[in-house]
Amino acid sequence: MIELNFTKSTDGLLPAIAQDATSGEVLMLAYINQESWEKTLETGKAHYWSRSRSKLWLKGESSGHVQLVKEILVDCDQDTVVFKVEQLGGAACHKGYASCFFRRMNGDELEVISEPVFDPAKVYG
């Protein structure tokens, strides 16, 4: 197994960038620890470490919006990865947008640049 440099951070977490394998759109950034890295490799589905809930997080476990990992890129320092994914349900963001990066800076404003794909109230209940 490819070893990542988890000792680079004090909390043992490294950033993982999820990028749409087809469009190249950056969908989200989340964190992985050794366990989520292994689970991702083992299952082919993106697993992260939820910092808010302090637990292993299969992306899509509540929403069904699982990320199928098509390709993994590793950076020069082996302390960041890119998961190239097929995003099931078409949306990575818990706010219902395809990407968590659905806002662009426009001077002192944040301008919404895409349409929501789902209604969070319906998906998360």
Place this chain on the structure above:
Amino acid sequence: MIELNFTKSTDGLLPAIAQDATSGEVLMLAYINQESWEKTLETGKAHYWSRSRSKLWLKGESSGHVQLVKEILVDCDQDTVVFKVEQLGGAACHKGYASCFFRRMNGDELEVISEPVFDPAKVYG
């Protein structure tokens, strides 16, 4: 100015993803603090916080490979940003590659998927 959620991390650093504004290729991930965020907005050139040198880092200050920031995306939690950049010199990685993510996992191997753009020994002396 747009306020980011720097209190989300214990060290006051947030990840910034540099993405090629034209090709969509993810070039690198580095960290920003409040000062580097302000400097980036003020100058239009990507500034990060160097964790190894513990100092403000104008990307390209040694190599000349400055990143001109064309667009900034902010995520749903306001704790990660994407800098869409024009990468001067054509290479973001100190190892001479266009992207720091120049290796792809292939089973238990890391396969180099691009050609270097410059020779690091010549650029960094």
